Amino acid sequence: MTSEPVVALRGVTAELGARPVLRGIDLTVGRGEVVALLGANGSGKSTAIRTIIGQVPASGGTVELFGTPRRSFRDWARVGYVPQRTTAAGGVPATVAEIVSSGRLSRTRFGVFRKADREAVRHALELVGLADRAKDSVTALSGGQHQRVLIARALVAEPELLIMDEPMAGVDLASQEVLARTLRQQVEVGTTVLLVLHELGPLEPLIDRAVVLRDGCVLHDGPPPQAVGQHALPGHDHVHPHAPEGAEPIRTGLLS
Amino acid sequence: MDLLNYAFMQRALLAAVLVGITAPAVGIYLVQRRQALMGDGIGHVAMTGVGLGFLLSTSPVWMATAVSVLGTVLMELIRWYGRTRGDIALAMLFYGGMAGGVMLINVAGGSSANLVSYLFGSLSTVSPSDVTAICVLAAFVLLVTLGLRRQLFAVSQDEEFARVTGLPVRALNLLTAVTAAVTVTVAMRVVGLLLVSALMVVPVAAAQQLTRSFTVTFVIAVAIGVAVTVSGTVTSFYQDVPPGATIVLLTIATFMALTALATPLARRRARAAAAAQPAGDPAECSIPAARAAGEEAGV
Numbered sequence: 413m414t415s416e417p418v419v420a421l422r423g424v425t426a427e428l429g430a431r432p433v434l435r436g437i438d439l440t441v442g443r444g445e446v447v448a449l450l451g452a453n454g455s456g457k458s459t460a461i462r463t464i465i466g467q468v469p470a471s472g473g474t475v476e477l478f479g480t481p482r483r484s485f486r487d488w489a490r491v492g493y494v495p496q497r498t499t500a501a502g503g504v505p506a507t508v509a510e511i512v513s514s515g516r517l518s519r520t521r522f523g524v525f526r527k528a529d530r531e532a533v534r535h536a537l538e539l540v541g542l543a544d545r546a547k548d549s550v551t552a553l554s555g556g557q558h559q560r561v562l563i564a565r566a567l568v569a570e571p572e573l574l575i576m577d578e579p580m581a582g583v584d585l586a587s588q589e590v591l592a593r594t595l596r597q598q599v600e601v602g603t604t605v606l607l608v609l610h611e612l613g614p615l616e617p618l619i620d621r622a623v624v625l626r627d628g629c630v631l632h633d634g635p636p637p638q639a640v641g642q643h644a645l646p647g648h649d650h651v652h653p654h655a656p657e658g659a660e661p662i663r664t665g666l667l668s
Numbered sequence: 669m670d671l672l673n674y675a676f677m678q679r680a681l682l683a684a685v686l687v688g689i690t691a692p693a694v695g696i697y698l699v700q701r702r703q704a705l706m707g708d709g710i711g712h713v714a715m716t717g718v719g720l721g722f723l724l725s726t727s728p729v730w731m732a733t734a735v736s737v738l739g740t741v742l743m744e745l746i747r748w749y750g751r752t753r754g755d756i757a758l759a760m761l762f763y764g765g766m767a768g769g770v771m772l773i774n775v776a777g778g779s780s781a782n783l784v785s786y787l788f789g790s791l792s793t794v795s796p797s798d799v800t801a802i803c804v805l806a807a808f809v810l811l812v813t814l815g816l817r818r819q820l821f822a823v824s825q826d827e828e829f830a831r832v833t834g835l836p837v838r839a840l841n842l843l844t845a846v847t848a849a850v851t852v853t854v855a856m857r858v859v860g861l862l863l864v865s866a867l868m869v870v871p872v873a874a875a876q877q878l879t880r881s882f883t884v885t886f887v888i889a890v891a892i893g894v895a896v897t898v899s900g901t902v903t904s905f906y907q908d909v910p911p912g913a914t915i916v917l918l919t920i921a922t923f924m925a926l927t928a929l930a931t932p933l934a935r936r937r938a939r940a941a942a943a944a945q946p947a948g949d950p951a952e953c954s955i956p957a958a959r960a961a962g963e964e965a966g967v
Contacts, residue, residue: 510882510883547881548880
């Protein structure tokens with residue numbers, strides 16, 4: 413890939429409570445790359461993402477964003493983040509536009525919105541196909557539409573790096589297609605993407621590289637695992653051939 | 669309006685208006701972050717400040733402000749660091765604050781009437797110096813809640829996301845807590861420390877029954893706040909009932925009235941939304957006849 417990586421984790425360790433969740437992770441994402449972070453539940457995918465954004469402190473190793481150590485990184489407008497959520501709603505009603513607007517704060521001075529900012533909000537909503545719902549309360553939306561709101565909120569700052577934690581979880585088919593299309597448009601304009609996925613699914617053609625985690629270690633870093641035969645069936649949890657000898661295959665029960 | 673001829677009523681009404689504006693203005697962020705009971709805790713802690721004010725013969729309002737601000741900073745620190753036993757530490761802080769206040773007032777030789785006026789509010793006790801303090805504090809609260817509304821909205825809506833937009837999340841959390849503490853002492857004289865939390869939360873809850881957006885919820889909550897504090901204060905004057913209790917009961921009545929109103933409104937909206945659904949995307953489930961029949965045959 414090109415010169416300096418957009419995201420660089422070297423030997424990162426992290427604990428949740430006393431339990432080690434990351435045990436020395438190396439992960440680099442080059443400019444314009446689309447990298448999927450895969451692995452079973454509890455493998456440390458989400459925690460790895462959260463050490464990048466600083467939500468979970470790394471107890472060892474280094475985390476760099478755009479070549480700057482995360483601790484001194486201030487240029488957050490370059491990063492768009494989609495947290496793992498089932499809802500975009502809070503304790504008080506809020507419209508779709510209000511929630512998406514909060515993603516634009518990193519581009520404003522002291523939170524003062526100008527015409528360009530309002531335009532950006534409208535544009536981000538168009539990208540995810542929710543322009544006509546801007547004034548609706550988010551509580552009136554479906555699960556997939558909530559996810560689209562969260563993605564619009566990440567895109568509204570026009571980030572160079574998009575970090576997404578399971579954007580496809582609990583999303584209906586129609587919204588999955590919208591999300592895949594939105595992501596493709598972003599990739600075409602050169603946005604770097606790092607996303608946690610449970611399975612490659614409809615995003616598979618977009619992904620340049622897959623990093624598979626297992627028990628807090630990197631198991632595989634390379635081209636996305638090719639699903640063949642029965643493995644390609646939807647709902648099948650893929651076990652990569654690089655898995656160590658004797659590793660328990662994860663069974664979904666769908667094929668038995 | 670003969671009640672305006674009394675200087676103490678002028679002060680009480682001014683304080684009531686400021687309380688009506690500031691309490692829901694802060695409360696909306698507490699409700700948004702699902703910390704609706706935080707105001708109640710601060711009210712308890714502020715009691716120690718009132719007691720200290722009595723003991724040191726300084727203004728109880730300023731002393732209560734100082735102590736409750738300190739208390740909320742402590743609460744935020746507990747929220748950051750003490751993960752597992754956080755709720756117990758908070759409980760000790762709240763009840764310790766209340767007990768400390770009662771003890772200090774007693775030591776200072778204050779009467780239980782003094783105590784009751786701080787706990788439940790009283791019109792006749794709003795002194796000219798209190799009014800000055802209340803005005804200054806209310807100005808601070810409005811400056812924060814309006815001036816930083818986009819930032820506070822973002823942090824209260826989704827803390828994790830707000831961090832990635834580069835907002836100083838901890839500083840903003842602390843500011844919200846401190847502003848809530850200041851609001852408690854603004855409201856203390858009129859509504860009383862034990863009931864102040866109601867005025868932060870219930871107008872917001874009432875407004876939500878009608879609204880879809882945060883901005884409109886904010887405006888309506890403040891409007892309800894001012895309406896109930898002013899009408900409660902006036903009622904208290906004419907009927908000789910305690911102002912705090914009157915205001916809170918009026919607020920809850922408003923909540924119930926709006927909830928009753930909102931139910932048919934929500935139904936109408938749902939119908940409108942169903943009508944707006946594009947054809948071929950039915951709002952209700954329907955199983956294609958052929959498939960349903962096939963499944964029945966298969967069973």
